[in-house]
Amino acid sequence: MSSFLESPKFPVDIVNQAAEKEKKGGGRPEHWEMVFWWTRKPLASARAVLAAAALPPDIDVHTFVTQVLKAKVNLKGQVENVPHRENPSPPPEWRERFAKMKVLDPFAGFGSIPLEAIRLGFGEVVAVELLPTAYVFLKAVLEYPKWAAERGLGEQLVRDVEKWGKWVTEQLASDPDIRELYDPDVAVYIGTWEVKCPHCGKYTPLIGNWWLARVSKGSSDETEEEEEEGAKKKIFSRLAWMDWENGTIKIVDLNKELKTSQIKAKVNSKQGYIEVNGTKKTVRKPNIDARRETATCLHCGNQIRYISLKTGKHTIEKPKGEETEWYVKNAVKQWNQLLEDYLNGKIDLEKLLQSPARPTLLAKVKVKEGDLQFEHATKQDTEKLWKALEKLRKMWGVPDIPIEDLWKYTSGTAGNLSIIVWGFNKFYKLFNPRQLLTLVKLVKLVREAGKKIEEEKLREGWNSKYAFAYAEAIITYLTIASIRTVNFNSVINTWYSGSFLTNKVQSSLSFRGIAMTWNWCDINVFYEEGNQYSFPGNINSIIRGLKYLLSCASNGTRRVRVLNDDATLLANLENEKFQMIVSDPPYRDDVPYVELSDFYYVWLKRALSDVSDRKLVPRFLGEAFFKPIGATFREIRTQWEEFAPREVGLNIGRLKYFKGREASDEEARNYFIELLYRSFLSMRRVLKDDGMLVTYYAHTDPEAWEELISAGWRAGFRVTTAFPVSTESAQRVTARGKAALDTSIVVVWRPGVRGEALWDEVYRDALVAAEERALELLRAGRTGVDLFVGTLAATLSAVTSRERIVGVDDVGGFVRERAYPAAARGLARAVSRFVGGREAGEEVRDAGALFYMLAKVLLPWSGRARGRVMDRSTVHIIGFGTGLDDKKLTSMKIVEKVDGEFRLLEPRGEERSELVELLHERELDPSRPVLRSAVDALHLLEYYAATLDVKGFREQYEKLRSVNAVLVDEALRLARVFSGRLVPSVDPERRLCERVLSYVSGAGTLEGWLGGA
Ligand SMILES: C[S@@+](CC[C@H](N)C(=O)[O-])C[C@H]1O[C@@H](n2cnc3c(N)ncnc32)[C@H](O)[C@@H]1O
Ligand SMILES: [Zn+2]
DSSP: OOOGGGSTTSOHHHHHHHHHHTTSGGGSOGGGGSSOOTTOOOHHHHHHHHHHHHSOTTSOHHHIIIIIIOOOBOTTSOBOSOGGGSOOOOOHHHHHHHHTOEEEESSOTTOHHHHHHHHHTOSEEEEEESOHHHHHHHIIIIIHHHHHHHTTOHHHHHHHHHHHHHHHHHHHHTOHHHHTTSOTTOSEEEEEEEEEOTTTOOEEEOOSOOEEEEEESSOGGGOOBOOSTTEEEEEEEEEEEEEEETTEEEEEEHHHHHTOSOEEEEEETTTTEEEETTEEEEOOOOSEETTTTEEEOTTTOOEEOEEETTTOOEESSOOTTSOEEEHHHHHHHHHHHHHHHHHTTSSOHHHHHTSSEEEEEEEEEEEETTEEEEEEOOHHHHHHHHHHHHHHHHHTTSTTSOOOBOOSOOOTTSSOOGGGGGTOOBGGGGSOHHHHHHHHHHHHHHHHHHHHHHHHHHHTTOOHHHHHHHHHHHHHHHHHHHHHHHHTSSTTOEEOTTSSTTTTEEOTTSSSSOOOOSSEEEEOTTOOTTOTTSHHHHHHHHHHHHHHHHHHHTTOOSEEEEEEOOTTTOGGGTTOOEEEEEEOOOOTTSOOHHHHHHHHHHHHHHHHSEEETTEEEOBTBHHHHEEEETTEEEEOOOHHHHHGGGSSOOOHHHHHHHHTSOOOHHHHHHHHHHHHHHHHHHHHHHEEEEEEEEEEEEOSOHHHHHHHHHHHHHTTEEEEEEEEEOOSOHHHHHHTTOOTTOSEEEEEEEEOOOOEEEHHHHHHHHHHHHHHHHHHHHHTTOOHHHHHHHHHHHHHHHHHTSSEEETOOOHHHHIIIIIHHHHHHHHHHHHHHHHOSTTTTOOOOSHHHHHHHHHHHHSOOBTTTTBOEEOHHHHHHHHHHHTOOHHHHHHTTSEEEETTEEEEOOOSOSSHHHHHHHHHHTTOOTTSOOOSSHHHHHHHHHHHHHHSOHHHHHHHHHHHHHHHHHHHHHHHHHHHHHTSTTSOTTOHHHHHHHHHHHHHHSSSSHHHHHTTO
C-alpha cells in the first residue's frame, strides 16, 4: 500500500515554494510572533506531508495543490499567495479518510506539524514534548483555541486577553515604584557594560556597535556598486550613529544634519567611514573585541588586556607562569558576584557601584511620527537603574525573582552556552535592575489577574471547572506576552541598526545560544507608539496570534492532546496505536533546547503558579512545574537540572557534567545516537504495522544522515522514499555559509524489515532501484538535490528492507561507503538513459567525470560566482558516490578551494579568453595535453571548439582521440548530458558542448549530429 507522498507526482517544488513564502517578513504565521522557538517548520510543508501521507498515490495533483495546500500557482509555475493563510478544504472523501486516522508528533516543539494535522481534520492528534516550556506553548497553540472554538468562546477569549492585558498594564503603570523608572517619551534605552580602566581609572563604556540606524531605501538589490569590501553606495533613508566627545557619548544624526530623508552615501561599515557629497566622516569601530580579548579605553586610548589573578595587576602582555584572565571578563564576573552580595544585604550600594564593571546607558530612542529620534543618555538616566536596585533589595527573598542556577557547562560544538564564563550563574543576572524589577512585578500581576478572572467567571455563574479552565487559557496567553517581554528586555538582546524603523530589537534567543552582548536594549514596557515590544505591543502580538489559531481550530479535528513526555519512552502512550507519525527530531548539536528555553521556563513557572508561605505552589499547569511525590509535590527548579540528559541531542559539555567525568566526542555522539535509536524504537511500538513514519531532518552533514538511517533501520523501519524540503530560514543558511545541500530531508519509513542477504545481492537490487527511481524522478521534472536525495532513498530502501546484510557491522560506514556510491552510479546511468541518443544505456565510468557530471546536474549555476560553488559537505556527499575526496578532487583540478568553499572548475563563459583561463587554472597545456580524466578531454574539446573552425577542430579531435580514445569518448558522453535540458541554459558549457557535438559529427550543426539518433 503506497501513498501520494511516496509517489513522484508529489509536487515538491510547489510545496517548497509555498514554504518559502512563510519565511519572509509578511508571510510568517501570525502565532509565531507570540514568542520565539527554534527550528519551527513551515506550515505549508507540514500540511502537504501530512495530507500526502494519508492519501493514495493516484490522486489528482491539481486538487491537492488547490484545495489542500491552497496554493495559487500562476502559468509560470510560481506560487503567488501565502498558502498557510487559508484552511484546507479537501474533498469530502479525502476528509473522511483523514478523520479515520490518528496522528502523533513525539518531538512537537512549537507544534507546526500537529497544528496542520488539526486543520486537516485528522481524527485524533497527539503532540508530545519533553520540555515543560514547549508543553505550555503547545497548550496555547493547539488546545486552548480548539477548546474555546468548540464552546463558541473564541471571540470572548480574544476580548478577555485584551481586557486583562490592559488591566495588567494599568496596574503596572500605576505602581509608583515602576512609573518613576521610565521617561514617558522614551521607547527604548540602549545600554552596555562599562569597565573601570586600569590605566586612567575612569569608567569606559564598551561599545560593540556605534551605529544607531543604517537603513537603506528599498531592498539591498539597489546597491549600486561594491568597490571595496564592506562598502555600499546607495540611498539611505536613515543614518545615525554614536560618537565619543569630551568624555561622553554624542549622537550624530545625518538626516537631521542634512535635513533630508534620502541620503546618497557610500558607507563602509568594515573600515568605519561614510562618504557623503565628497566628505568623509568616521564612524568608530567597536572598542571591544571579545574574541581577541582586548578592549580600548575611550578616555585614555589604552589597551585593556590581562589581570593577574594573584596580584590583581593589569598587564598588556600575558605574563609567563602566572594565572591571568582578561580584565574585562574578570570585571563582569566581579559585578555579578557583588550584585548578589548587595541583594543579599552583604554590601551596600556604594560598594557595589565601585565594581570594576557595571551596566550603563548610552542612548535613548524616541518615536516621533513614525520616525526614530536619538538622544544620548545622561547620568540621571543610568541612576534609575540603581533606584530599581534598591527596590529589589527590599523585596529580596520573595519567590518572584528567578534565582535558579544557569547550567554549569559550556557545550563544545553545540550552540553557545558560554555566557556562564562571565559569571552569569543565576537567571536574574541576565537582566539589568530596572528590567528585573519590572519583570518581577509584571509576573506577579499576571498571577493576580488569574485569580480575578476565575472569580469573575464564578460570579457570572460558570461552573468551577469551566471558570478555572478559562482562566488558565487567558493566563497562559498573558504569560506568553510576558515571556515575549522578557525576551526583548534583557542584557543579552541586541539593537539592530539595519532594519526599518521600530523593528530594531532582536530577541535574546533568536540565535542558537546565549552569548555575552555589548549594546543591549532596555525597553520602556509602557511606551506604545510604534513600540511593538512594550507590554501592550506584546499583548497585540498575542491577540493576532490567537486570532490566527482560532481560525485554524475552526476547521477541526475531533480530539487533540498535548503530552509532557519523553519521546524515547512514550510512557503516556502505553496502549495506543497510531496510523501515522510525522515528526522533526532534534538535529544533533544544533540547538541546546533544554538550557536555552530555561530562560523562559523560570518566568513561566512564576506566572502560572501560586505563592504560599514564600514558596511557589501549583496553580495552572502544575504538571509542568512540579513533580508529584506521594500526596505532595516538588518544584522543578530548572529544565536543565531535570531533563538535560534526556534531550535527544549531541552535547559533550552536558554529558561530562552529568556523568561527572571526562568523556570523548565519540562517546557524546554515541549517547546521541542511542537516544535517537530509542525514540525510533518507541515510535515503532506505537505505530500500527501498516502505518507510516515520516521524519524531517536537517541535512548539513553526511554523518548525521547516516545516524538517522541507522537509528531507524535498527529499530525495524525501512526507508521508502525521501526528498528535500526547504525549512531553515534563509538567514540561518547564509549565516552558516551552507550551499545547495543544506536543507531538511523528509524521509518516509514503513515498519517491516525482513531476512538477510549478501551485500553483492543487495547492491544489484540497490543499483536497479536507484536507476529506476532516478529515471522516474527525471521524467517527473525533478532536478538538483531533489533528484539526488530521491535516488539515494531508493538505494536505502533496497538496503533497509533487509533485516541484516551479512558482514555489515558498522551501519554508518556502510551507508557512506556502499549506499552513496550505488546511488551515484544508478543516477549516472539514469542520466545517460534520460538524455537518450545513439548509445542509450551507456554510462559515464571515469570517477572524475562522474563527479563533474553529478555536480553539474545536481547543483545550481550561481550567477554571482559564474559557476558552481559548494561547501565541504556537498563535496563529500557527491564525492562518496564517486570514490573521490576533496583532496583528490583538488589535485585533479576538478574543484578549487576558495575561502573555505569549493568551486567547480568549469567554463565561465563561451569566449576564447575564458577557456584559455580555464585551461590555465586547470593546469592543462593545449599544446602538449596530458589527460588526467575525461573532464580534461572535455575542456580541451571545448577549447578547440571555441577557437577553431570545424576543420581545425576535427584535426585536433582526431589527434587527441588517437592516443586517448577512452577518455575522449567519455568526454563526448559528458557533452551529450550537458547539451541537454539537465543543465540550465545560462551555463555556457551547455552551448560549448552543443558546438563540440556538432563539430564532432562533422555536420557543423547539432541537428546534423542528432539526425542519426
Ligand atoms: C526540531 S524541534 C521540533 C520543531 C517543531 N517541529 C516545530 O515546527 O516547532 C525538536 C523538539 O524536540 C524536543 N525534544 C528533545 N528531546 C526530546 C525527547 N526526549 N522527547 C520529546 N521531545 C524532545 C525539543 O525540545 C524540541 O522542541
Ligand atoms: Zn583609560
